[in-house]
Amino acid sequence: MPEKLPLSFYGRDDVVQIARDLLGKVLCTNINDVFTSGIIVETEAYNGRTDKACHSHIHGRTKRTEIMFGKPGKAYVYLCYGIHHLFNVVTNGEGLADAVLVRAIEPLSGVPTILKRRSRTKLERSVGGGPGIASQALGISTAHYGTDLLGNLIWIEDHNSLLNQKDIIASPRVGVDYAGEDALLPWRFRIKGNKFTSPAK
DNA sequence: CTAACGATTCGCT
DNA sequence: GCGAATCGTTAGT
Known part of the structure; x- marks a missing residue:
C-alpha cells in the first residue's frame, strides 16, 4: 500500500527541495465520498521570507x-481572478509562510469523475494541466482552505516512483513579473516530457 | 464604504 | 497566438 506523506516531509526548511520531491507523488482527494487522485507533474515553490512573489510577502499576514504562517501540511487554496482555485501545500515551520503550488496533475484514479468535472471526454492536457485546472479536476475548492493533509479528505501519497534528476526541469515562474529579480528564480519544476505539464519554453 | 488588482483560462481570429 | 472575462480580497478614503 502507498504511504501517506508524513508531517516531517512538509516540515523541512527547504521549500525548493520539497517542491522537487513532490514531483511524481500522488495527490488524492475524497470529496463528497468520491475518490480521485493524480500524479503531481508540475510544482512551484514560494518562500515566504525572501521571495517577493509570494502572497505572504506581498500582502503580509492577512x-x-x-494559513501559510501556521503549521505545515495544510492546504492553502487561493481564489484567483474570481474563478480559479489554486491549490498550495503549506511547508516549513510556524511563522515562516512557505508554500508549494501544485500546477499540474496527471489523472490516476477516478478518471471518469475527473473528466466529468472538467467537462471533457478524453485525457488531454486541458484535463489536468494548469493550476486552476488541476484543482478543479480533483474537486478542490476554497471550501478546502486550511484542510489538514494528514487527514482523510485531501492527502498526498508516495508511490515510490523515483524520478531521475535529469527528468526534472527547473524554469522561471510565470505570471509573477511584478516580483522583479525574484521572478527569475528557477523555482518552477516539472517532469520532462509529461503531456500534462505546460508546453516547454 | 469604495476602488483596484490578480500565482489564469477560454474563446475567437 | 492574443485579448477579454470575472469576483473575492486588499488597501485606501
Whole structure:
C-alpha cells in the first residue's frame, strides 16, 4: 500500500527541495465520498521570507494568507481572478509562510469523475494541466482552505516512483513579473516530457 | 464604504 | 497566438 506523506516531509526548511520531491507523488482527494487522485507533474515553490512573489510577502499576514504562517501540511487554496482555485501545500515551520503550488496533475484514479468535472471526454492536457485546472479536476475548492493533509479528505501519497534528476526541469515562474529579480528564480519544476505539464519554453 | 488588482483560462481570429 | 472575462480580497478614503 502507498504511504501517506508524513508531517516531517512538509516540515523541512527547504521549500525548493520539497517542491522537487513532490514531483511524481500522488495527490488524492475524497470529496463528497468520491475518490480521485493524480500524479503531481508540475510544482512551484514560494518562500515566504525572501521571495517577493509570494502572497505572504506581498500582502503580509492577512486573513487570507494566515494559513501559510501556521503549521505545515495544510492546504492553502487561493481564489484567483474570481474563478480559479489554486491549490498550495503549506511547508516549513510556524511563522515562516512557505508554500508549494501544485500546477499540474496527471489523472490516476477516478478518471471518469475527473473528466466529468472538467467537462471533457478524453485525457488531454486541458484535463489536468494548469493550476486552476488541476484543482478543479480533483474537486478542490476554497471550501478546502486550511484542510489538514494528514487527514482523510485531501492527502498526498508516495508511490515510490523515483524520478531521475535529469527528468526534472527547473524554469522561471510565470505570471509573477511584478516580483522583479525574484521572478527569475528557477523555482518552477516539472517532469520532462509529461503531456500534462505546460508546453516547454 | 469604495476602488483596484490578480500565482489564469477560454474563446475567437 | 492574443485579448477579454470575472469576483473575492486588499488597501485606501
